[in-house]
Amino acid sequence: MKPTESEMEILQVLWEKGESSVRQVHEELNKKDVGYTATLKLMQIMLDKGIVSRDTSAKTHLYKAILSKEHTQHTFxxxxxxxxxxxxxxxxxxxxxxxxxxxxxxxxxxxxxxxxL
Incomplete structure (x- = not known):
């Protein structure tokens, strides 16, 4: 599975910050004028594609990258x-x-x- 450019931006945040809520990811991406609902929708798509996982045990859902940074970099x-x-x-x-x-x-x-070498 190959993440899109927008998905890569989210993965970069998750790799740097670790497990994060949509709000936390949005705050990082907001520096690029990305709307909250766009971030939420994209993270839901990423969940469906198996790129991220979601912990729903608390009120605030936390997302985590499933793809490793190294594997993704190698693939690209x-x-x-x-x-x-x-x-x-x-x-x-x-x-x-x-x-x-x-x-x-x-x-x-x-x-x-x-x-x-």
Missing amino acids: LDKMINTVYNGSTARLVMQALGNKRTSKEEIELIKEYLNT
Whole structure:
């Protein structure tokens, strides 16, 4: 199952904050002018799709991400490498490093990582 862009925004909140109510997620998303009912509806759809779970034992229902951040990132990255970069990881890395937003610290971390491979 592949979350939509809007669902990814909700997952990012749940991964960062942990189990949260619709109101808590909405408050984080509200910085982007998202309506409460839109957040609620989207989280209900995500529940139906099996992307999140819901604890209804208290008055305020709490939602939790079922998909792990790592699994989701891996799935999206694989799809992007295959569709945008024709299966070439090297092209993806060169494009990412060539965008001039990579800090010196990040480049050093990448070098260390490559040396361990």
